[in-house]
Structure formats: C-alpha cells, structure tokens
Amino acid sequence: MNQECQCCCKTKERSEKEYKDLLNRLNRIEGQIRGVKKMVENDAYCVDILTQVSAINAALNSFNKVLLANHIKTCVTEDIKNGNEEKVDELVTMLQKLMK
Numbered sequence: 001m002n003q004e005c006q007c008c009c010k011t012k013e014r015s016e017k018e019y020k021d022l023l024n025r026l027n028r029i030e031g032q033i034r035g036v037k038k039m040v041e042n043d044a045y046c047v048d049i050l051t052q053v054s055a056i057n058a059a060l061n062s063f064n065k066v067l068l069a070n071h072i073k074t075c076v077t078e079d080i081k082n083g084n085e086e087k088v089d090e091l092v093t094m095l096q097k098l099m100k
Contacts, residue, residue, distance in 0.1 A: 018070055025063045032056045064098060 014022070036052050072091070079087035 012075060022067065029056060029059045029063065032059065
C-alpha cells in the first residue's frame with residue numbers, strides 16, 4: 001500500500017551518526033511498546049504498565065529534544081542565513097504543537 005507524504009514532502013539529509021542515533025532511539029521505543037503490549041496480554045498489574053508507559057513517554061520526549069536540536073542547528077540556521085525568516089514562524093508553530 002502506497003501512502004502519500006503527509007509532511008509537505010520536505011526531506012532532510014542526515015549524517016550517518018545522526019541517522020543511526022535516531023533509529024537506535026526509535027528501535028528502543030518500539031521494543032518498549034512491544035513490552036507494554038505483552039504486559040497487557042499477560043494481565044500485568046496496572047501500576048507496572050503505567051510505569052513502563054511513563055518510561056516510553058520520557059524516551060519519546062528525549063527523541064524529540066535530539067531531533068529538535070538537530071533541526072535548529074541545521075535546517076533553521078541554514079534558512080535564516082539564506083534570508084528565509086519564515087523558518088522561525090514554522091519553528092514557533094511546531095513548538096506550540098509539541099507543548100500542548
């Protein structure tokens with residue numbers, strides 16, 4: 001099944017290190033989610049599940065911080081240097097969404 005891009009079809013070339021770091025983080029989060037699913041399937045205690053979900057939320061927040069820092073250091077900085085001040089508005093809008 002071929003899905004259309006939902007993100008304005010912009011792309012970003014990442015360094016090998018950044019790429020590997022982001023994927024490693026996502027793989028760990030994916031594993032945590034599978035673990036929570038198994039906990040539910042095995043009728044684990046609610047507090048234990050909630051503790052794991054809290055850890056997943058922390059891992060996602062950490063992922064967002066790394067991705068945001070990389071975005072500001074590369075995409076935003078480059079666009080501002082090239083006179084594209086609209087990138088600041090895009091960043092502000094995105095931060096407002098993240099902080100809901």
